[in-house]
Amino acid sequence: MAASSRRLASCSSSGHLLPFSPPDLSGLSPFPLRLSLLPQLSRYTPPAMSVVAVALSSQPTIRLSLLPQLSLRWPYYIVSQYHTKILSKIAEMLKVSVKSGKYFSLLLPMQRIKKELIRIYKTTEGEGWEETRVLPLAKSFVGIKKMSWVLAIAILAAAAVLFNGSEAQEVRQGQKTERISGSAGDVLEDDPTGRLKVYVYDLPSKYNTDLVEKDPRCLTHMFATEVFVHRSLLSSAVRTTDPEEADWFFTPVYTTCDLTPSGHPMPFDSPRMMRGAIRLVAERWPYWNRSQGADHFFVAPHDFGACFHFQEEKAIARGILPLLRRATLVQTFGQRDHACLKAGSITVPPYAPPRRMRDQLLPPGTPRSIFVYFRGLFYDTTNDPEGGYYARGARASVWENFKNNPLFDISTDHPATYYQDLQRAVFCLCPLGWAPWSPRLVEAVVFGCVPVIVADDIVLPFADAIPWEDIGVFVAEEDVPRLDTILTSIPPETVLRKQRLLASPAMKRAVLFPQPAEPGDAFHQILNGLARKLPHGGDVFVKPGEMVLNWTAGPPGDLRPW
Numbered sequence: 001m002a003a004s005s006r007r008l009a010s011c012s013s014s015g016h017l018l019p020f021s022p023p024d025l026s027g028l029s030p031f032p033l034r035l036s037l038l039p040q041l042s043r044y045t046p047p048a049m050s051v052v053a054v055a056l057s058s059q060p061t062i063r064l065s066l067l068p069q070l071s072l073r074w075p076y077y078i079v080s081q082y083h084t085k086i087l088s089k090i091a092e093m094l095k096v097s098v099k100s101g102k103y104f105s106l107l108l109p110m111q112r113i114k115k116e117l118i119r120i121y122k123t124t125e126g127e128g129w130e131e132t133r134v135l136p137l138a139k140s141f142v143g144i145k146k147m148s149w150v151l152a153i154a155i156l157a158a159a160a161v162l163f164n165g166s167e168a169q170e171v172r173q174g175q176k177t178e179r180i181s182g183s184a185g186d187v188l189e190d191d192p193t194g195r196l197k198v199y200v201y202d203l204p205s206k207y208n209t210d211l212v213e214k215d216p217r218c219l220t221h222m223f224a225t226e227v228f229v230h231r232s233l234l235s236s237a238v239r240t241t242d243p244e245e246a247d248w249f250f251t252p253v254y255t256t257c258d259l260t261p262s263g264h265p266m267p268f269d270s271p272r273m274m275r276g277a278i279r280l281v282a283e284r285w286p287y288w289n290r291s292q293g294a295d296h297f298f299v300a301p302h303d304f305g306a307c308f309h310f311q312e313e314k315a316i317a318r319g320i321l322p323l324l325r326r327a328t329l330v331q332t333f334g335q336r337d338h339a340c341l342k343a344g345s346i347t348v349p350p351y352a353p354p355r356r357m358r359d360q361l362l363p364p365g366t367p368r369s370i371f372v373y374f375r376g377l378f379y380d381t382t383n384d385p386e387g388g389y390y391a392r393g394a395r396a397s398v399w400e401n402f403k404n405n406p407l408f409d410i411s412t413d414h415p416a417t418y419y420q421d422l423q424r425a426v427f428c429l430c431p432l433g434w435a436p437w438s439p440r441l442v443e444a445v446v447f448g449c450v451p452v453i454v455a456d457d458i459v460l461p462f463a464d465a466i467p468w469e470d471i472g473v474f475v476a477e478e479d480v481p482r483l484d485t486i487l488t489s490i491p492p493e494t495v496l497r498k499q500r501l502l503a504s505p506a507m508k509r510a511v512l513f514p515q516p517a518e519p520g521d522a523f524h525q526i527l528n529g530l531a532r533k534l535p536h537g538g539d540v541f542v543k544p545g546e547m548v549l550n551w552t553a554g555p556p557g558d559l560r561p562w
Contacts, residue, residue: 012185023389026096030142064425093473101181116546164307164475184301188465188507188520191524192522192527192530193237195238196238196248197238197245197248197535198233198236198239198247198250198527198530199240199242200230200234200239201251203281207276207277208253208446212257214257215259217259217263218257218259221256221265222439223256223265223302224301225301225330225350226254226299226300227254229330229513229523230250232523235517236517236523243285246454249287249288249296250297250298251277253277260518267303267309272557272558272560272562273562274324276557276562278323290542291488291541292548293324294327294540295540296327297330298328299330300324301348301350302331302332302333303315303434304316304330304333305320305332305341306320306339306340307320307340308321311383311434312434312435313364315340320339320342321554321558322549322553322554325342328344328345329346331345332347332349332350332435333437333438334347334461335458336457336458336459337457344533346530347459347461347463348372348461349442349512349522350439350442351439352442352443352511352512354512354514357443357446357512360420362423367424368424368426368449369424370421370426371407371408371425371426371430371487372402372407372410372426372452373409373421373424373427373488374409374410374428374431375411375412376440377390377412378396378399378412379395381415390433391432393477394430394455394477394480395452397481398410398429405484407488409425420445420446422443423448427487428440428449428451429454430452431455432454432456436458441460442511442512446512449502450472450495450498451473452472452475453468453472453473454476454477461525462510464529465525465528466507471498471501471507509522552557
């Protein structure tokens with residue numbers, strides 16, 4: 001204790017510092033001490049934190065985990081598994097609620113600590129605070145006199161997270177991006193040019209561009225992948241105007257561009273539209289008939305892909321449109337062993353507006369002051385009035401379990417600062433909705449927020465190129481009530497590595513569809529996926545006159561002309 005006190009006092013040339021006495025915890029029941037200050041980064045730890053360590057090191061009743069190396073990027077005071085009596089004292093002084101139970105996790109934002117301490121100072125008329133202050137030095141220290149030990153720890157923690165001197169900057173600059181090692185990194189940076197040729201069918205505009213002119217919202221919603229894949233192909237080096245030399249054939253049909261007033265696609269005419277386009281292709285060109293679609297690919301960005309329904313039960317009942325069962329589907333939906341995901345499909349990210357997201361990037365090193373963040377629906381009372389069906393109850397469980405938890409910043413509001421908030425969060429929840437996927441996954445990757453994926457058996461975009469296990473956290477739907485425990489138990493070094501991987505520009509490009517297309521972007525990842533399927537096997541082409549597909553299969557309503 002004396003050594004640390006001398007260290008603290010010797011560094012303070014501009015303010016008076018009094019010795020810090022260890023708190024008297026003798027009245028508390030014994031509990032094994034575990035103090036975690038991560039010694040590998042101890043040279044960056046402010047002396048104030050060292051005082052906390054010394055003050056508590058002789059006490060057998062507390063487990064304290066203060067993560068100074070994360071506070072440089074993430075200004076929070078984290079206390080895990082505090083003994084209930086100690087937590088109660090802190091809660092009483094800081095005016096925060098305490099849940100019952102032997103242990104509880106408390107996380108307070110730096111600004112909240114400062115605000116509460118100022119309020120307590122005013123309500124006590126400043127008694128015992130006359131020489132208490134946080135000194136604005138290169139390293140943060142605190143002077144203490146006549147003060148409760150609980151408030152002392154809180155202020156010391158605030159001092160630690162206020163650490164923004166030259167050494168903090170050194171750490172920030174030292175947290176460089178990390179390239180994916182091995183084959184995944186090589187695949188992510190593949191160049192498809194020269195590896196395949198694609199012929200784009202010239203369909204009547206009623207199947208595509210007329211729909212966008214009628215409703216420009218088709219360019220901005222999360223289903224817009226079909227539009228931008230088409231546009232990118234038209235100007236791509238892999239496009240060929242000679243169908244005889246093509247490896248793949250693309251049929252540009254915008255099946256999600258029939259929108260409700262609220263902006264949701266109506267999938268009910270999509271099967272008729274798709275059937276109409278395929279019939280036209282089969283009648284005008286010979287290439288569909290020779291393979292029955294096996295060398296053709298389609299973009300199907302509906303909730304459940306080419307099953308064309310937003311409710312899973314009904315989508316499964318419909319199944320994949322029969323005429324597409326030999327084609328390769330490029331779709332956002334992906335779930336293992338599911339009727340709406342056929343073998344050989346390429347799972348892609350949903351569309352999120354690249355320019356809008358890039359325009360709102362915050363400066364590097366912006367502190368991540370939110371632990372868990374989510375904005376969106378928890379219940380869909382319109383389509384699921386009885387509850388439990390929407391998101392298989394996972395979102396409702398998030399709300400019921402964590403709506404009052406200070407670790408979780410969750411709400412149905414969608415603030416104007418949404419993109420900035422994502423960049424201030426450590427973990428971003430990406431739970432399933434009606435389907436397993438959502439744009440939140442893209443947003444989390446682009447803004448460097450560790451995605452917490454809650455969707456059992458999900459097949460993620462470009463899983464052969466993006467190492468989702470390394471950059472994300474997977475939580476089973478049944479484990480949602482334990483989210484706080486799961487996330488606070490992740491070692492800090494694991495979080496930091498995920499953040500370094502997410503900081504890679506290649507990772508961010510791979511989930512976006514910019515216009516014009518850029519090397520390594522999501523469009524190029526699709527081309528890479530198609531190139532890896534070449535050469536086609538011998539079963540691609542059918543015998544002359546052979547009909548493999550049933551043109552009359554499906555619900556009667558789907559058979560009507562579009």
